[in-house]
Amino acid sequence: xxxxxxxxxxxxxxxxxxxxxxxxxxxxxxxxxxxxxxxxxxxxxxxxxxxxxxxxxxxxxxxxxxxxxxxxxxxxxxxxxxxxxxxxxxxxxxxxxxxxxxxxxxxxxxxxxxxxxxxxxxxxxxxxxxxxxxxxxxxxxxxxxxxxxxxxxxxxxxxxxxxxxxxxxxxxxxxxxxxxxxxxxxxxxxxxxxxxxxxxxxxxxxxxxxxxxxxxxxxxxxxxxxxxxxxxxxxxxxxxxxxxxxxxxxxxxx
Amino acid sequence: xxxxxxxxxxxxxxxxxxxxxxxxxxxxxxxxxxxxxxxxxxxxxxxxxxxxxxxxxxxxxxxxxxxxxxxxxxxxxxxxxxxxxxxxxxxxxxxxxxxxxxxxxxxxxxxxxxxxxxxxxxxxxxxxxxxxxxxxxxxxxxxxxxxxxxxxxxxxxxxxxxxxxxxxxxxxxxxxxxxxxxxxxxxxxxxxxxxxxxxxxxxxxxxxxxxxxxxxxxxxxxxxxxxxxxxxxxxxxxxxxxxxxxxxxxxxxx
Numbered sequence: 001x002x003x004x005x006x007x008x009x010x011x012x013x014x015x016x017x018x019x020x021x022x023x024x025x026x027x028x029x030x031x032x033x034x035x036x037x038x039x040x041x042x043x044x045x046x047x048x049x050x051x052x053x054x055x056x057x058x059x060x061x062x063x064x065x066x067x068x069x070x071x072x073x074x075x076x077x078x079x080x081x082x083x084x085x086x087x088x089x090x091x092x093x094x095x096x097x098x099x100x101x102x103x104x105x106x107x108x109x110x111x112x113x114x115x116x117x118x119x120x121x122x123x124x125x126x127x128x129x130x131x132x133x134x135x136x137x138x139x140x141x142x143x144x145x146x147x148x149x150x151x152x153x154x155x156x157x158x159x160x161x162x163x164x165x166x167x168x169x170x171x172x173x174x175x176x177x178x179x180x181x182x183x184x185x186x187x188x189x190x191x192x193x194x195x196x197x198x199x200x201x202x203x204x205x206x207x208x209x210x211x212x213x214x215x216x217x218x219x220x221x222x223x224x225x226x227x228x229x230x231x232x233x234x235x236x237x238x239x240x241x242x243x244x245x246x247x248x249x250x251x252x253x254x
Numbered sequence: 255x256x257x258x259x260x261x262x263x264x265x266x267x268x269x270x271x272x273x274x275x276x277x278x279x280x281x282x283x284x285x286x287x288x289x290x291x292x293x294x295x296x297x298x299x300x301x302x303x304x305x306x307x308x309x310x311x312x313x314x315x316x317x318x319x320x321x322x323x324x325x326x327x328x329x330x331x332x333x334x335x336x337x338x339x340x341x342x343x344x345x346x347x348x349x350x351x352x353x354x355x356x357x358x359x360x361x362x363x364x365x366x367x368x369x370x371x372x373x374x375x376x377x378x379x380x381x382x383x384x385x386x387x388x389x390x391x392x393x394x395x396x397x398x399x400x401x402x403x404x405x406x407x408x409x410x411x412x413x414x415x416x417x418x419x420x421x422x423x424x425x426x427x428x429x430x431x432x433x434x435x436x437x438x439x440x441x442x443x444x445x446x447x448x449x450x451x452x453x454x455x456x457x458x459x460x461x462x463x464x465x466x467x468x469x470x471x472x473x474x475x476x477x478x479x480x481x482x483x484x485x486x487x488x489x490x491x492x493x494x495x496x497x498x499x500x501x502x503x504x505x506x507x508x
Protein backbone atom coordinates (compact mmCIF):
# COMPACT_ATOMS: atom_id res chain seq x y z
CA UNK A 1 0.00 0.00 0.00
CA UNK A 2 1.34 3.43 -0.98
CA UNK A 3 0.74 6.47 1.21
CA UNK A 4 1.24 10.16 0.53
CA UNK A 5 1.64 12.35 3.61
CA UNK A 6 0.62 15.99 3.33
CA UNK A 7 2.17 17.88 6.21
CA UNK A 8 5.35 17.44 8.22
CA UNK A 9 4.38 18.68 11.67
CA UNK A 10 4.19 16.72 14.93
CA UNK A 11 1.22 14.52 14.01
CA UNK A 12 2.38 13.92 10.42
CA UNK A 13 5.85 12.97 11.62
CA UNK A 14 4.73 10.46 14.26
CA UNK A 15 2.08 8.98 12.01
CA UNK A 16 4.42 8.63 9.04
CA UNK A 17 7.02 6.91 11.20
CA UNK A 18 4.43 4.55 12.67
CA UNK A 19 3.14 3.74 9.17
CA UNK A 20 6.61 3.03 7.91
CA UNK A 21 7.30 0.76 10.88
CA UNK A 22 4.05 -1.06 10.05
CA UNK A 23 5.46 -1.72 6.54
CA UNK A 24 3.18 0.73 4.79
CA UNK A 25 5.13 2.46 2.08
CA UNK A 26 5.35 6.21 2.49
CA UNK A 27 5.70 7.30 -1.11
CA UNK A 28 5.78 11.10 -0.93
CA UNK A 29 5.81 13.92 1.60
CA UNK A 30 4.57 17.42 0.89
CA UNK A 31 4.73 20.33 3.30
CA UNK A 32 4.38 24.03 2.64
CA UNK A 33 7.90 24.29 3.97
CA UNK A 34 10.02 22.17 1.66
CA UNK A 35 12.85 21.71 4.13
CA UNK A 36 10.40 20.01 6.51
CA UNK A 37 9.17 17.61 3.82
CA UNK A 38 12.77 16.88 2.93
CA UNK A 39 13.66 16.04 6.51
CA UNK A 40 10.66 13.84 7.19
CA UNK A 41 11.05 12.16 3.78
CA UNK A 42 14.59 11.21 4.75
CA UNK A 43 13.39 9.67 8.00
CA UNK A 44 10.69 7.51 6.40
CA UNK A 45 12.43 6.74 3.12
CA UNK A 46 9.98 8.77 0.99
CA UNK A 47 10.31 11.39 -1.74
CA UNK A 48 9.73 15.04 -0.80
CA UNK A 49 7.66 16.96 -3.35
CA UNK A 50 7.65 20.71 -3.97
CA UNK A 51 4.20 21.10 -5.52
CA UNK A 52 1.03 19.25 -4.64
CA UNK A 53 0.47 18.77 -8.36
CA UNK A 54 3.37 16.30 -8.30
CA UNK A 55 1.36 13.96 -6.08
CA UNK A 56 1.23 10.30 -7.09
CA UNK A 57 -2.43 10.15 -8.07
CA UNK A 58 -2.37 6.35 -7.97
CA UNK A 59 -1.32 6.09 -4.31
CA UNK A 60 -3.83 4.32 -2.07
CA UNK A 61 -4.05 6.86 0.69
CA UNK A 62 -3.41 10.58 1.17
CA UNK A 63 -3.06 11.67 4.79
CA UNK A 64 -3.71 15.40 5.24
CA UNK A 65 -2.08 16.34 8.52
CA UNK A 66 -1.85 20.13 8.53
CA UNK A 67 -3.34 23.11 10.40
CA UNK A 68 -7.15 22.81 10.68
CA UNK A 69 -7.72 26.10 8.89
CA UNK A 70 -5.71 24.97 5.87
CA UNK A 71 -7.40 21.61 5.24
CA UNK A 72 -10.29 22.90 3.10
CA UNK A 73 -7.99 24.85 0.83
CA UNK A 74 -5.48 22.00 0.40
CA UNK A 75 -8.39 19.63 -0.33
CA UNK A 76 -9.30 21.60 -3.45
CA UNK A 77 -5.83 20.77 -4.79
CA UNK A 78 -6.41 17.04 -4.37
CA UNK A 79 -9.32 16.63 -6.82
CA UNK A 80 -7.21 14.51 -9.18
CA UNK A 81 -6.16 12.10 -6.46
CA UNK A 82 -7.72 8.67 -7.02
CA UNK A 83 -7.17 7.03 -3.64
CA UNK A 84 -8.71 7.54 -0.24
CA UNK A 85 -8.16 10.91 1.47
CA UNK A 86 -8.15 11.35 5.24
CA UNK A 87 -7.32 14.15 7.61
CA UNK A 88 -6.08 13.74 11.20
CA UNK A 89 -7.81 16.64 12.90
CA UNK A 90 -9.91 16.46 16.05
CA UNK A 91 -12.25 19.24 15.10
CA UNK A 92 -12.64 19.39 11.30
CA UNK A 93 -15.75 17.73 9.89
CA UNK A 94 -15.36 14.77 7.53
CA UNK A 95 -17.42 16.72 4.95
CA UNK A 96 -14.45 18.94 4.24
CA UNK A 97 -13.66 16.32 1.53
CA UNK A 98 -17.19 15.70 0.24
CA UNK A 99 -16.83 17.87 -2.86
CA UNK A 100 -13.43 16.60 -3.96
CA UNK A 101 -13.23 12.85 -3.34
CA UNK A 102 -15.28 9.67 -3.59
CA UNK A 103 -13.59 7.87 -0.70
CA UNK A 104 -12.59 9.90 2.29
CA UNK A 105 -12.48 9.87 6.05
CA UNK A 106 -10.71 10.79 9.25
CA UNK A 107 -7.90 9.12 11.14
CA UNK A 108 -7.60 11.11 14.37
CA UNK A 109 -4.88 10.01 16.80
CA UNK A 110 -5.96 11.14 20.27
CA UNK A 111 -2.55 11.91 21.68
CA UNK A 112 -0.17 14.82 22.26
CA UNK A 113 2.87 14.64 20.02
CA UNK A 114 6.18 16.42 20.29
CA UNK A 115 8.70 16.04 17.51
CA UNK A 116 11.59 15.03 19.74
CA UNK A 117 9.74 12.62 21.99
CA UNK A 118 9.34 9.03 20.88
CA UNK A 119 5.93 7.49 21.45
CA UNK A 120 4.64 3.95 21.51
CA UNK A 121 2.07 4.26 18.73
CA UNK A 122 0.43 0.93 19.56
CA UNK A 123 -1.18 2.59 22.62
CA UNK A 124 -2.45 5.65 20.76
CA UNK A 125 -6.26 5.65 20.42
CA UNK A 126 -7.16 6.06 16.75
CA UNK A 127 -10.58 7.52 15.98
CA UNK A 128 -11.91 6.53 12.57
CA UNK A 129 -14.66 7.93 10.39
CA UNK A 130 -15.38 7.21 6.71
CA UNK A 131 -17.91 8.26 4.10
CA UNK A 132 -18.66 4.69 3.04
CA UNK A 133 -18.23 1.09 4.17
CA UNK A 134 -15.36 0.27 1.82
CA UNK A 135 -13.34 3.23 3.09
CA UNK A 136 -14.17 2.38 6.70
CA UNK A 137 -12.81 -1.13 6.12
CA UNK A 138 -9.64 0.27 4.61
CA UNK A 139 -9.15 2.62 7.56
CA UNK A 140 -9.79 -0.19 10.03
CA UNK A 141 -7.17 -2.27 8.28
CA UNK A 142 -4.60 0.52 8.38
CA UNK A 143 -5.46 1.50 11.96
CA UNK A 144 -5.12 -2.09 13.15
CA UNK A 145 -1.56 -2.15 11.79
CA UNK A 146 -0.72 0.97 13.80
CA UNK A 147 -2.52 0.67 17.12
CA UNK A 148 -4.31 -1.73 19.46
CA UNK A 149 -6.84 0.93 20.33
CA UNK A 150 -9.21 1.78 17.47
CA UNK A 151 -12.60 3.51 17.75
CA UNK A 152 -15.27 4.54 15.25
CA UNK A 153 -16.16 8.12 16.14
CA UNK A 154 -18.29 10.45 14.02
CA UNK A 155 -17.45 14.12 13.42
CA UNK A 156 -19.76 15.47 16.11
CA UNK A 157 -18.39 13.13 18.81
CA UNK A 158 -14.84 13.69 17.63
CA UNK A 159 -15.23 17.42 18.31
CA UNK A 160 -16.43 16.57 21.82
CA UNK A 161 -13.43 14.28 22.33
CA UNK A 162 -11.11 16.98 21.11
CA UNK A 163 -12.64 19.41 23.59
CA UNK A 164 -12.23 16.88 26.42
CA UNK A 165 -8.63 16.38 25.30
CA UNK A 166 -7.98 20.11 25.72
CA UNK A 167 -8.91 19.73 29.40
CA UNK A 168 -7.08 16.42 29.88
CA UNK A 169 -3.93 17.54 28.11
CA UNK A 170 -3.50 21.25 27.30
CA UNK A 171 -5.10 22.61 30.46
CA UNK A 172 -3.38 19.95 32.53
CA UNK A 173 -0.07 20.96 31.01
CA UNK A 174 -0.94 24.55 31.83
CA UNK A 175 -1.43 23.55 35.48
CA UNK A 176 2.10 22.13 35.36
CA UNK A 177 3.30 25.40 33.83
CA UNK A 178 1.67 27.42 36.62
CA UNK A 179 3.14 25.10 39.26
CA UNK A 180 6.53 25.63 37.66
CA UNK A 181 5.97 29.39 37.70
CA UNK A 182 5.29 29.25 41.45
CA UNK A 183 8.33 27.13 42.33
CA UNK A 184 10.72 28.96 40.00
CA UNK A 185 9.73 32.32 41.47
CA UNK A 186 10.75 30.95 44.85
CA UNK A 187 14.01 29.24 43.84
CA UNK A 188 12.58 25.77 44.24
CA UNK A 189 13.24 23.05 41.64
CA UNK A 190 10.43 21.85 39.35
CA UNK A 191 11.98 18.36 39.71
CA UNK A 192 10.52 17.99 43.18
CA UNK A 193 7.00 18.03 41.66
CA UNK A 194 7.62 15.36 39.03
CA UNK A 195 6.76 12.24 41.06
CA UNK A 196 3.52 13.97 42.10
CA UNK A 197 2.66 14.70 38.46
CA UNK A 198 3.34 11.09 37.48
CA UNK A 199 1.26 9.67 40.33
CA UNK A 200 -1.65 12.05 39.70
CA UNK A 201 -1.88 10.75 36.13
CA UNK A 202 -1.40 7.14 37.27
CA UNK A 203 -4.24 7.32 39.79
CA UNK A 204 -6.93 8.01 37.18
CA UNK A 205 -5.91 5.02 35.07
CA UNK A 206 -7.88 2.82 37.47
CA UNK A 207 -10.28 5.20 39.21
CA UNK A 208 -12.49 8.11 38.26
CA UNK A 209 -10.91 11.52 38.91
CA UNK A 210 -13.70 12.59 41.26
CA UNK A 211 -13.06 9.55 43.45
CA UNK A 212 -9.37 10.28 43.97
CA UNK A 213 -9.37 14.05 44.39
CA UNK A 214 -7.22 15.25 47.30
CA UNK A 215 -6.10 18.65 48.61
CA UNK A 216 -7.53 21.59 50.51
CA UNK A 217 -10.53 22.39 48.28
CA UNK A 218 -12.11 18.93 48.38
CA UNK A 219 -11.52 18.84 52.17
CA UNK A 220 -13.10 22.30 52.48
CA UNK A 221 -9.96 23.29 54.38
CA UNK A 222 -10.60 27.04 54.49
CA UNK A 223 -7.47 27.84 56.51
CA UNK A 224 -5.18 26.44 53.81
CA UNK A 225 -7.25 27.92 50.99
CA UNK A 226 -6.91 31.37 52.57
CA UNK A 227 -3.19 30.86 53.17
CA UNK A 228 -2.74 29.99 49.48
CA UNK A 229 -4.78 32.95 48.30
CA UNK A 230 -2.62 35.21 50.47
CA UNK A 231 0.53 33.74 48.84
CA UNK A 232 -0.90 34.43 45.37
CA UNK A 233 -1.71 38.10 46.01
CA UNK A 234 1.34 39.10 43.95
CA UNK A 235 0.23 36.86 41.06
CA UNK A 236 -3.31 38.06 40.28
CA UNK A 237 -3.86 35.79 37.27
CA UNK A 238 -2.91 32.71 39.29
CA UNK A 239 -5.06 33.92 42.16
CA UNK A 240 -8.09 34.10 39.89
CA UNK A 241 -7.46 30.59 38.57
CA UNK A 242 -6.87 29.31 42.11
CA UNK A 243 -10.17 30.73 43.33
CA UNK A 244 -12.19 29.56 40.31
CA UNK A 245 -10.87 25.99 40.39
CA UNK A 246 -11.05 25.63 44.17
CA UNK A 247 -14.64 26.83 44.14
CA UNK A 248 -15.45 24.37 41.36
CA UNK A 249 -13.83 21.46 43.26
CA UNK A 250 -15.76 22.39 46.42
CA UNK A 251 -19.00 22.26 44.44
CA UNK A 252 -18.33 18.88 42.83
CA UNK A 253 -20.17 15.94 44.30
CA UNK A 254 -18.23 12.72 44.12
CA UNK B 255 13.94 2.84 66.77
CA UNK B 256 10.35 3.04 68.04
CA UNK B 257 7.76 5.19 66.29
CA UNK B 258 4.29 6.29 67.38
CA UNK B 259 1.94 7.28 64.56
CA UNK B 260 -0.82 9.75 65.35
CA UNK B 261 -3.40 9.58 62.60
CA UNK B 262 -4.58 6.79 60.31
CA UNK B 263 -5.49 8.65 57.13
CA UNK B 264 -3.91 8.37 53.69
CA UNK B 265 -0.55 9.92 54.57
CA UNK B 266 -0.28 8.17 57.95
CA UNK B 267 -1.09 4.82 56.36
CA UNK B 268 1.45 5.04 53.54
CA UNK B 269 4.14 6.48 55.80
CA UNK B 270 3.60 3.86 58.52
CA UNK B 271 3.81 1.06 55.95
CA UNK B 272 6.97 2.51 54.42
CA UNK B 273 8.53 2.85 57.88
CA UNK B 274 7.70 -0.70 58.77
CA UNK B 275 9.17 -1.92 55.50
CA UNK B 276 12.32 0.06 56.36
CA UNK B 277 12.54 -1.92 59.63
CA UNK B 278 11.52 0.95 61.85
CA UNK B 279 9.28 -0.39 64.61
CA UNK B 280 5.82 1.13 64.63
CA UNK B 281 4.96 0.85 68.30
CA UNK B 282 1.52 2.47 68.56
CA UNK B 283 -1.18 4.00 66.40
CA UNK B 284 -3.69 6.55 67.62
CA UNK B 285 -6.53 7.99 65.59
CA UNK B 286 -9.62 9.86 66.70
CA UNK B 287 -11.52 6.99 65.12
CA UNK B 288 -10.43 3.89 66.99
CA UNK B 289 -11.46 1.48 64.25
CA UNK B 290 -9.02 3.21 61.89
CA UNK B 291 -6.14 2.90 64.39
CA UNK B 292 -7.04 -0.72 64.88
CA UNK B 293 -6.96 -1.44 61.16
CA UNK B 294 -3.68 0.37 60.46
CA UNK B 295 -2.13 -1.16 63.61
CA UNK B 296 -2.94 -4.59 62.25
CA UNK B 297 -1.27 -3.79 58.94
CA UNK B 298 1.98 -2.54 60.47
CA UNK B 299 2.11 -4.84 63.48
CA UNK B 300 1.56 -2.05 66.01
CA UNK B 301 -0.74 -1.53 69.03
CA UNK B 302 -3.77 0.71 68.58
CA UNK B 303 -4.38 3.06 71.51
CA UNK B 304 -7.66 4.65 72.56
CA UNK B 305 -6.34 7.70 74.44
CA UNK B 306 -3.34 9.82 73.58
CA UNK B 307 -2.39 9.64 77.28
CA UNK B 308 -1.49 5.97 76.69
CA UNK B 309 1.32 7.01 74.35
CA UNK B 310 4.72 5.39 74.93
CA UNK B 311 6.57 8.47 76.16
CA UNK B 312 9.92 6.77 75.61
CA UNK B 313 9.41 6.17 71.88
CA UNK B 314 11.96 7.89 69.65
CA UNK B 315 9.61 9.57 67.23
CA UNK B 316 5.98 10.69 67.16
CA UNK B 317 4.57 11.32 63.69
CA UNK B 318 1.52 13.59 63.74
CA UNK B 319 -0.29 12.97 60.49
CA UNK B 320 -3.77 14.43 60.89
CA UNK B 321 -5.87 17.31 59.52
CA UNK B 322 -3.93 20.60 59.52
CA UNK B 323 -6.45 22.33 61.73
CA UNK B 324 -6.16 19.67 64.42
CA UNK B 325 -2.35 19.60 64.77
CA UNK B 326 -2.04 22.46 67.28
CA UNK B 327 -4.65 21.00 69.60
CA UNK B 328 -3.22 17.46 69.46
CA UNK B 329 0.25 18.91 70.12
CA UNK B 330 -0.87 20.18 73.53
CA UNK B 331 -1.59 16.58 74.48
CA UNK B 332 1.96 15.51 73.67
CA UNK B 333 3.81 17.60 76.29
CA UNK B 334 4.94 14.50 78.18
CA UNK B 335 6.40 12.83 75.11
CA UNK B 336 10.21 12.66 75.39
CA UNK B 337 11.17 11.86 71.80
CA UNK B 338 11.16 13.89 68.62
CA UNK B 339 7.79 15.09 67.29
CA UNK B 340 7.13 15.76 63.61
CA UNK B 341 4.10 16.55 61.53
CA UNK B 342 3.64 15.70 57.84
CA UNK B 343 1.72 18.75 56.64
CA UNK B 344 2.60 20.93 53.66
CA UNK B 345 1.24 24.12 55.12
CA UNK B 346 1.56 24.04 58.93
CA UNK B 347 4.55 25.92 60.38
CA UNK B 348 7.17 23.97 62.31
CA UNK B 349 6.55 26.31 65.26
CA UNK B 350 3.28 24.56 66.01
CA UNK B 351 5.45 22.38 68.31
CA UNK B 352 7.67 25.08 69.80
CA UNK B 353 5.81 25.31 73.13
CA UNK B 354 5.49 21.60 73.78
CA UNK B 355 8.69 19.84 72.69
CA UNK B 356 12.47 20.23 72.72
CA UNK B 357 13.09 18.32 69.51
CA UNK B 358 10.63 18.70 66.70
CA UNK B 359 10.34 19.06 62.99
CA UNK B 360 8.48 18.29 59.78
CA UNK B 361 8.57 15.28 57.47
CA UNK B 362 6.43 16.30 54.50
CA UNK B 363 6.01 13.72 51.75
CA UNK B 364 5.25 15.61 48.53
CA UNK B 365 2.91 13.09 46.97
CA UNK B 366 -0.80 12.34 46.58
CA UNK B 367 -1.83 9.27 48.53
CA UNK B 368 -4.95 7.13 48.21
CA UNK B 369 -5.53 4.37 50.69
CA UNK B 370 -6.09 1.64 48.15
CA UNK B 371 -3.30 2.52 45.78
CA UNK B 372 0.18 1.16 46.45
CA UNK B 373 3.03 3.57 45.99
CA UNK B 374 6.77 3.17 45.59
CA UNK B 375 7.84 5.26 48.57
CA UNK B 376 11.49 5.34 47.49
CA UNK B 377 10.52 7.90 44.80
CA UNK B 378 8.50 10.14 47.11
CA UNK B 379 10.24 13.49 47.74
CA UNK B 380 10.55 14.00 51.50
CA UNK B 381 10.84 17.60 52.71
CA UNK B 382 12.57 17.91 56.07
CA UNK B 383 12.73 20.69 58.62
CA UNK B 384 13.95 20.54 62.22
CA UNK B 385 14.34 22.93 65.14
CA UNK B 386 17.93 21.88 65.82
CA UNK B 387 20.87 20.06 64.24
CA UNK B 388 20.46 16.87 66.23
CA UNK B 389 16.83 16.52 65.15
CA UNK B 390 17.70 17.34 61.56
CA UNK B 391 20.25 14.52 61.59
CA UNK B 392 17.69 12.12 63.01
CA UNK B 393 15.17 13.09 60.33
CA UNK B 394 17.79 12.74 57.60
CA UNK B 395 18.58 9.28 58.88
CA UNK B 396 14.94 8.22 58.91
CA UNK B 397 14.19 9.86 55.55
CA UNK B 398 17.16 8.14 53.91
CA UNK B 399 15.69 4.78 54.96
CA UNK B 400 12.39 5.66 53.28
CA UNK B 401 13.25 7.55 50.09
CA UNK B 402 16.00 8.38 47.65
CA UNK B 403 14.71 11.91 47.30
CA UNK B 404 15.24 14.03 50.42
CA UNK B 405 15.20 17.84 50.62
CA UNK B 406 15.67 20.36 53.44
CA UNK B 407 12.82 22.84 53.06
CA UNK B 408 11.86 25.49 55.60
CA UNK B 409 8.27 26.27 56.58
CA UNK B 410 7.90 29.26 54.27
CA UNK B 411 9.17 27.36 51.21
CA UNK B 412 7.15 24.31 52.16
CA UNK B 413 3.97 26.37 51.97
CA UNK B 414 4.99 27.49 48.48
CA UNK B 415 5.65 23.89 47.46
CA UNK B 416 2.30 22.85 48.81
CA UNK B 417 0.63 25.61 46.80
CA UNK B 418 2.48 24.48 43.64
CA UNK B 419 1.38 20.91 44.40
CA UNK B 420 -2.25 22.04 44.40
CA UNK B 421 -1.78 23.15 40.79
CA UNK B 422 0.30 20.13 39.75
CA UNK B 423 -1.98 17.60 41.41
CA UNK B 424 -5.40 18.75 42.65
CA UNK B 425 -6.13 21.18 39.81
CA UNK B 426 -4.70 18.72 37.29
CA UNK B 427 -6.98 16.02 38.66
CA UNK B 428 -9.83 18.49 38.38
CA UNK B 429 -9.01 18.94 34.68
CA UNK B 430 -9.31 15.15 34.35
CA UNK B 431 -12.67 15.34 36.17
CA UNK B 432 -13.93 18.04 33.80
CA UNK B 433 -12.74 16.03 30.78
CA UNK B 434 -14.61 13.05 32.18
CA UNK B 435 -17.71 15.20 32.66
CA UNK B 436 -17.56 16.21 28.98
CA UNK B 437 -17.13 12.70 27.61
CA UNK B 438 -19.67 11.09 29.97
CA UNK B 439 -22.31 13.62 29.03
CA UNK B 440 -21.82 12.52 25.42
CA UNK B 441 -21.67 8.75 25.96
CA UNK B 442 -17.99 8.55 25.23
CA UNK B 443 -15.67 6.45 27.42
CA UNK B 444 -13.14 8.14 29.75
CA UNK B 445 -10.77 5.27 28.84
CA UNK B 446 -10.05 6.82 25.47
CA UNK B 447 -8.39 9.80 27.24
CA UNK B 448 -6.08 7.74 29.47
CA UNK B 449 -3.08 7.37 27.13
CA UNK B 450 -3.23 11.14 26.56
CA UNK B 451 -3.21 11.78 30.33
CA UNK B 452 -0.23 9.46 30.78
CA UNK B 453 1.74 11.05 27.93
CA UNK B 454 1.00 14.61 29.09
CA UNK B 455 2.52 13.79 32.48
CA UNK B 456 5.44 11.91 30.87
CA UNK B 457 6.37 14.83 28.62
CA UNK B 458 7.17 17.20 31.50
CA UNK B 459 9.52 14.72 33.14
CA UNK B 460 12.18 15.80 30.64
CA UNK B 461 11.03 19.19 29.40
CA UNK B 462 9.51 22.32 30.86
CA UNK B 463 5.71 22.49 30.52
CA UNK B 464 5.85 25.74 28.53
CA UNK B 465 8.09 24.10 25.95
CA UNK B 466 5.74 21.20 25.25
CA UNK B 467 2.34 22.91 25.28
CA UNK B 468 0.08 21.90 22.39
CA UNK B 469 -3.54 22.57 21.45
CA UNK B 470 -5.66 25.37 20.02
CA UNK B 471 -4.85 28.09 22.56
CA UNK B 472 -1.07 28.01 22.15
CA UNK B 473 -1.54 27.91 18.35
CA UNK B 474 -3.94 30.88 18.60
CA UNK B 475 -6.37 28.76 16.58
CA UNK B 476 -9.43 30.99 16.99
CA UNK B 477 -11.71 28.80 14.85
CA UNK B 478 -11.29 25.83 17.17
CA UNK B 479 -11.46 27.97 20.31
CA UNK B 480 -14.79 29.37 19.15
CA UNK B 481 -16.08 25.92 18.22
CA UNK B 482 -15.23 24.68 21.72
CA UNK B 483 -16.84 27.67 23.41
CA UNK B 484 -19.97 26.99 21.40
CA UNK B 485 -19.97 23.36 22.58
CA UNK B 486 -19.68 24.49 26.19
CA UNK B 487 -22.62 26.90 26.10
CA UNK B 488 -24.74 24.39 28.02
CA UNK B 489 -22.02 24.02 30.68
CA UNK B 490 -21.42 27.59 31.87
CA UNK B 491 -18.93 26.73 34.63
CA UNK B 492 -16.77 24.77 32.17
CA UNK B 493 -17.09 27.56 29.63
CA UNK B 494 -15.72 30.05 32.14
CA UNK B 495 -12.77 27.78 32.95
CA UNK B 496 -12.18 27.14 29.24
CA UNK B 497 -12.03 30.85 28.47
CA UNK B 498 -9.87 31.75 31.46
CA UNK B 499 -7.29 29.03 30.84
CA UNK B 500 -7.19 29.48 27.06
CA UNK B 501 -6.62 33.21 27.53
CA UNK B 502 -3.86 32.49 30.03
CA UNK B 503 -2.16 30.01 27.67
CA UNK B 504 -2.35 32.53 24.81
CA UNK B 505 -0.62 35.12 26.99
CA UNK B 506 2.20 32.83 28.11
CA UNK B 507 5.52 33.35 26.44
CA UNK B 508 7.53 30.19 26.05
